[in-house]
Amino acid sequence: MTLNRIERVPSGVQGLDAILHGGFARGGIHILQGTPGVGKTTLANQISYHHAVGGGRVLYVTLLSETHARMLLNLGTMSFFEPDRLFNQISYISGFGALQSEGLQGLITLLRRDIVAHQATVLVLDGLVAAQDSAASDTEFKTFIQELQTQSALQDCTTFLLTTAKGRRVPPEYTMVDGILELGETQRGSRIERALWVRKHRGSDFMPGRHTYRITDAGLVIYPRIEVAYHEMTHADQAWPDKISTGVEGLDAMLLGGLPEATITGIVGPSGVGKTSLGVHFIGQSRPTEPGLIFGFYETPPRLLQKAASLGVDLKSAVDAGTVEVLWQPCGENVQDALAHRLLRAVERRHVRRVLLDGLGGFLEASLEPERIGRFFAVLTNELKARGVSLLYTMETRDIFGSSVEMPVTGISSLVENLIALRYVEHDSRARRLLAILKLRDSGFDPGIRQFVIQDRRGIVVQDEFTGLQRLLSGSAERSGSPTAREGT
Amino acid sequence: MTLVLVVEDEPLIAMALEAALQDAGFVVSIASNGKQALARLAEQPLADIVLLDMMMPVMSGPAMLEMMREDPVLNAIPVIILSSLPLESTLARVGGGLPVIRKPYTIKEVLRVMRSELDRAARSPKQAPDPSA
Numbered sequence: 001m002t003l004n005r006i007e008r009v010p011s012g013v014q015g016l017d018a019i020l021h022g023g024f025a026r027g028g029i030h031i032l033q034g035t036p037g038v039g040k041t042t043l044a045n046q047i048s049y050h051h052a053v054g055g056g057r058v059l060y061v062t063l064l065s066e067t068h069a070r071m072l073l074n075l076g077t078m079s080f081f082e083p084d085r086l087f088n089q090i091s092y093i094s095g096f097g098a099l100q101s102e103g104l105q106g107l108i109t110l111l112r113r114d115i116v117a118h119q120a121t122v123l124v125l126d127g128l129v130a131a132q133d134s135a136a137s138d139t140e141f142k143t144f145i146q147e148l149q150t151q152s153a154l155q156d157c158t159t160f161l162l163t164t165a166k167g168r169r170v171p172p173e174y175t176m177v178d179g180i181l182e183l184g185e186t187q188r189g190s191r192i193e194r195a196l197w198v199r200k201h202r203g204s205d206f207m208p209g210r211h212t213y214r215i216t217d218a219g220l221v222i223y224p225r226i227e228v229a230y231h232e233m234t235h236a237d238q239a240w241p242d243k244i245s246t247g248v249e250g251l252d253a254m255l256l257g258g259l260p261e262a263t264i265t266g267i268v269g270p271s272g273v274g275k276t277s278l279g280v281h282f283i284g285q286s287r288p289t290e291p292g293l294i295f296g297f298y299e300t301p302p303r304l305l306q307k308a309a310s311l312g313v314d315l316k317s318a319v320d321a322g323t324v325e326v327l328w329q330p331c332g333e334n335v336q337d338a339l340a341h342r343l344l345r346a347v348e349r350r351h352v353r354r355v356l357l358d359g360l361g362g363f364l365e366a367s368l369e370p371e372r373i374g375r376f377f378a379v380l381t382n383e384l385k386a387r388g389v390s391l392l393y394t395m396e397t398r399d400i401f402g403s404s405v406e407m408p409v410t411g412i413s414s415l416v417e418n419l420i421a422l423r424y425v426e427h428d429s430r431a432r433r434l435l436a437i438l439k440l441r442d443s444g445f446d447p448g449i450r451q452f453v454i455q456d457r458r459g460i461v462v463q464d465e466f467t468g469l470q471r472l473l474s475g476s477a478e479r480s481g482s483p484t485a486r487e488g489t
Numbered sequence: 490m491t492l493v494l495v496v497e498d499e500p501l502i503a504m505a506l507e508a509a510l511q512d513a514g515f516v517v518s519i520a521s522n523g524k525q526a527l528a529r530l531a532e533q534p535l536a537d538i539v540l541l542d543m544m545m546p547v548m549s550g551p552a553m554l555e556m557m558r559e560d561p562v563l564n565a566i567p568v569i570i571l572s573s574l575p576l577e578s579t580l581a582r583v584g585g586g587l588p589v590i591r592k593p594y595t596i597k598e599v600l601r602v603m604r605s606e607l608d609r610a611a612r613s614p615k616q617a618p619d620p621s622a
Contacts, residue, residue, distance in 0.1 A: 068499065069573040072575060092544050092573075097503075110547070114546045117547075
């Protein structure tokens with residue numbers, strides 16, 4: 001027995017068709033619900049113009065909403081707006097007069113006639129709340145929706161009803177429609193993040209839960225929640241037996257050949273200790289067959305290239321040759337899922353194998369939902385590893401000198417496959433840099449604590465192991481055998 | 490008194506325009522689509538000028554214009570297009586080269602174009618056949 005597949009009308013909205021597993025049920029009724037200003041009209045128009053590009057015809061009927069002139073003025077700023085499709089393929093008409101003079105029956109008659117007259121394959125009814133308010137009872141309104149549903153199916157016209165949430169828990173129209181999309185906002189402190197939920201989607205599975213979106217010049221851009229979008233990896237994972245160079249000879253020796261390929265490595269340490277410099281060495285090992293990506297939050301591309309040059313790493317030539325790409329995320333109010341999608345797209349586009357994420361704090365600051373962090377990074381890093389990506393990220397610790405070498409955030413065990421700590425240590429009244437490997441997946445390593453220096457045009461140079469000293473990672477060295485007496489005191 | 494027929498499907502816009510035109514001394518009749526407007530034009534007195542929206546339910550502006558052109562009496566009535574269509578090429582195609590007022594408009598602009606069209610029609614009226622002939 002073969003199951004019937006419901007034909008879909010794609011939205012053309014980035015991210016939404018993935019969430020809906022292909023689009024909206026063709027010939028069905030779909031509610032787009034949300035408070036004023038969340039982008040319902042923009043979304044409906046975006047769907048309409050995409051449908052017209054595919055050869056469809058759209059009838060956009062307004063009840064009590066903004067005037068057509070005002071709507072078209074606003075749409076004129078959107079890149080999806082194509083004025084030459086107006087009239088022939090997309091028509092805006094008002095149904096409010098019919099509703100006012102003849103009630104819901106007059107409106108349904110107008111819709112029925114004009115769907116046929118315009119040969120519409122998509123109908124948008126903007127301002128459903130006006131129809132709801134004009135109904136004498138819930139039953140009358142339910143009948144209206146039922147009639148509309150019958151007409152939509154009969155005319156093979158996919159219908160979108162735009163409405164504000166009226167606070168009722170289960171409005172009667174919800175029981176009959178084929179889909180419900182809710183658009184809303186989440187506020188945390190002074191930040192507001194827009195999000196979309198699929199409440200109902202007949203005929204196929206969908207990505208449940210909250211998905212953030214932004215309204216841009218291209219309309220709505222939706223970012224499917226990473227944990228749902230990639231809960232199954234897009235590539236089958238495999239064993240990666242090789243090791244890859246960090247670009248720092250002495251560190252490779254400590255790692256007994258380098259970092260295990262396709263793993264996640266954290267470089268933790270205080271500000272200015274050399275985390276990004278180490279990352280630059282790592283990315284400097286990129287090759288045409290092993291392209292690199294720097295996904296950074298703090299240093300702009302020109303500054304990063306300058307830093308690389310001072311370390312003796314010719315990143316500029318690598319960027320010019322396309323071997324390395326630098327994607328800088330301006331600081332500000334980033335969206336966690338948007339960042340992850342941008343990273344994954346950049347990896348996909350160039351088949352990237354080495355990524356420097358500088359630094360992890362940029363992702364953490366973007367998150368409005370700290371409880372998601374653990375699963376978010378687990379899914380994201382699994383996807384990266386399945387694509388054969390070796391990720392090296394930097395993470396700043398708070399204290400310049402201090403006793404703690406723990407990860408500054410908890411619940412991100414997926415991010416600590418390999419962990420390298422960089423520290424300052426006070427020794428002979430001088431601040432020295434030291435490096436220690438704390439963890440390396442499935443491999444032995446040199447557990448010694450070594451001093452390193454950053455030399456002009458040569459970069460990081462790992463030196464000999466500290467001898468005769470202890471408590472180095474605490475920040476203040478002490479002579480061995482003299483646990484209470486500090487060096488130099 | 491000059492009779493203006495406003496053909497507009499957005500009731501709030503139609504009502505606002507009606508009030509403003511009445512304040513300016515015109516007599517105003519409202520129709521919410523082309524079909525209703527043709528019915529109004531079949532009544533007496535005949536409108537002196539028509540302000541016509543393009544995208545409307547039941548019968549669109551261009552469809553109504555086509556009907557008017559087939560009737561020599563109606564064809565003689567000056568028509569001004571009121572439209573939010575942003576492209577000149579689309580307007581030229583559907584508006585038949587008639588004067589256009591872009592939405593959103595001001596009443597000052599509407600009155601200026603209306604008076605200009607009424608003056609032009611008075612100076613060189615379109616030849617309508619004598620209905621008694």
